[in-house]
Amino acid sequence: MDLLQDIMLVNKSTFKKSIKSFSKNWIIIFTGLVYMFLNVFMIMTVNTLFRGVLSILAGLIMAIVSSSLISNYLYLLFNIINYDRITIEDFKDGFKYFLRKIYGIFFIAWIGSYLLSIPLQMAGANAGLLSKIVSILILVTLNPLPETIYQKHYSSGESIKYAFEFMEENWLNWLLPNVIFHSILYLITDTLILNIFTIHLSLSFNFTLKGIGLYILGQALFSFIMIYRGHLFKILSTSTRRKRMYMNKFYD
Numbered sequence: 001m002d003l004l005q006d007i008m009l010v011n012k013s014t015f016k017k018s019i020k021s022f023s024k025n026w027i028i029i030f031t032g033l034v035y036m037f038l039n040v041f042m043i044m045t046v047n048t049l050f051r052g053v054l055s056i057l058a059g060l061i062m063a064i065v066s067s068s069l070i071s072n073y074l075y076l077l078f079n080i081i082n083y084d085r086i087t088i089e090d091f092k093d094g095f096k097y098f099l100r101k102i103y104g105i106f107f108i109a110w111i112g113s114y115l116l117s118i119p120l121q122m123a124g125a126n127a128g129l130l131s132k133i134v135s136i137l138i139l140v141t142l143n144p145l146p147e148t149i150y151q152k153h154y155s156s157g158e159s160i161k162y163a164f165e166f167m168e169e170n171w172l173n174w175l176l177p178n179v180i181f182h183s184i185l186y187l188i189t190d191t192l193i194l195n196i197f198t199i200h201l202s203l204s205f206n207f208t209l210k211g212i213g214l215y216i217l218g219q220a221l222f223s224f225i226m227i228y229r230g231h232l233f234k235i236l237s238t239s240t241r242r243k244r245m246y247m248n249k250f251y252d
Helices: 003-024 026-049 052-083 088-097 099-141 145-151 156-189 209-237 241-246
Strands: none
Touching: 003 026, 003 156, 003 209, 003 241, 026 052, 026 209, 052 088, 052 099, 052 145, 052 209, 088 099, 099 145, 099 156, 145 156, 145 209, 156 209
């Protein structure tokens, strides 16, 4: 089985599974609004309560809040990919389910950004270009990190390592459908997603029928993409091309 045929069969199977999962769990489309309002509420609360000398705690608290919201979304995807259903109990439990692992990754990223600040200062006028190059490299090489978090039982550091190794083995099979789907999303919403941990599209507060319709359409497409990524990752991470050649169940 050549690479092209494998890509076609894997994505055919992934598409069928994603359509089924999305049709059963379409309610995930509206989690974006919930996350947005929760985030705004927490920002207002933290800015009100933590003023003056206490403001140093605001950044820490907001990092925990962000990790909690990401944890919630990934837990919903975990249940969709593995059980094809989400419940209100899953939503309640999700805020803490992957919290520790995600916050650990944020902490590693903070250390990395601190170490990176040294060469950026030395780069002078080229600092902006260097920063963009590093951001693109992270976006590409660690792209399946969200799926690694909720499908693999690894620590924060091990999750980063596995995501990198996964991309080494499956870069074409992973990036091709992602580029296609995100290009379509950009054409529809004019939104380019450059954050690995994006969990919803931003609301432009254009409350016309067209604006609301485009937001719902965009959020629906984004939700489908994330479900698609979950099923694709599950197939690719539990098999090899040689194994898939002899075990057609991966294409069912």
